[in-house]
Ligand SMILES: Nc1ncnc2c1ncn2[C@@H]1O[C@H](COP(=O)(O)OP(=O)(O)OP(=O)(O)O)[C@@H](O)[C@H]1O
Ligand SMILES: O=P(O)(O)OC[C@H]1O[C@H](OP(=O)(O)OP(=O)(O)O)[C@H](O)[C@@H]1O
């Protein structure tokens with residue numbers, strides 16, 4: 625038997641739940657034979673796939689080393705943990721969950737410090753006054769270094785923080801922090817404020833491919849099947865299916881529906897009896913139904929789509945472009 629195809633997914637918390645739901649919606653059911661504490665799983669119907677349940681940061685490292693073919697993890701962890709990330713992994717698609725911003729936050733009491741340029745000024749003053757550099761508490765050491773360097777800030781020192789980073793300024797172990805925020809509640813509760821231009825990265829969970837994995841023809845075929853499921857579901861989510869039948873429908877009317885409402889006609893124009901199937905963005909359904917009735921339709925029905933399989937698979941095309949032929 626050939627080596628398994630490894631899909632790495634988060635082993636706990638919100639990311640795990642969201643990831644399992646995401647694959648399930650795409651028709652890929654992840655299951656663990658040994659229950660919740662089993663860190664190996666399978667995908668029903670895909671025999672050579674091994675699902676590896678790992679922490680989100682470990683997934684980034686495993687992808688960088690080529691120990692997993694595909695994985696789900698946050699872009700923040702990819703950028704923090706992988707040097708030269710764009711050469712070693714490819715972010716195939718943002719998954720629409722796990723949103724978090726990596727930000728520079730300072731005590732609210734620093735009323736004169738609004739921007740990174742202001743911060744640059746006070747770091748220099750702080751060093752002269754206190755004979756030590758300002759301390760930045762973070763677990764995002766690399767992202768912080770890169771961002772501070774891009775803003776020309778050099779008078780600071782990083783204090784590595786494993787958790788509860790937002791508490792560091794009040795505890796006196798740092799002057800400011802770099803950490804993730806989603807709702808802003810934790811920053812506010814700790815009397816901190818994000819600098820106006822202090823957002824380092826807007827992160828979300830991504831489907832990530834590894835360059836260094838063993839991309840045998842069989843592994844590529846497995847990736848194609850997985851990405852085909854995901855692309856079909858993504859395409860289905862973007863549209864509702866609209867059906868109607870009326871004689872006055874012609875190419876000019878379809879052209880107008882396309883430019884006004886973003887409507888696609890996946891099976892071409894109306895049939896000889898005037899039957900028409902359209903795909904319409906959800907937000908435009910009422911406007912489209914009104915438009916069709918104004919032009920002669922008696923009835924317009926709308927249904928949700930589960931999957932739309934296209935010949936083209938943009939996700940697999942992106943993977944192939946990244947891996948090279
Ligand atoms: N409110 C949030 N808190 C923590 N992580 C979040 C939040 N929202 C989104 N995320 C994302 O989830 C990922 C972190 O997941 P998780 O905490 O499981 O990671 P980890 O690196 O394994 O951390 P841990 O040390 O807690 O095990 C990151 O990509 C992060 O951006
Ligand atoms: O902006 P907010 O919505 O307040 O979210 C941000 C906070 O949430 C996370 O911690 P979490 O409580 O998940 O604990 P963790 O340290 O175990 O990740 C994260 O580390 C931040 O501290």
Ligand SMILES: [Mg+2]
Pocket residue numbers: none
């Ligand atoms: Mg965490």
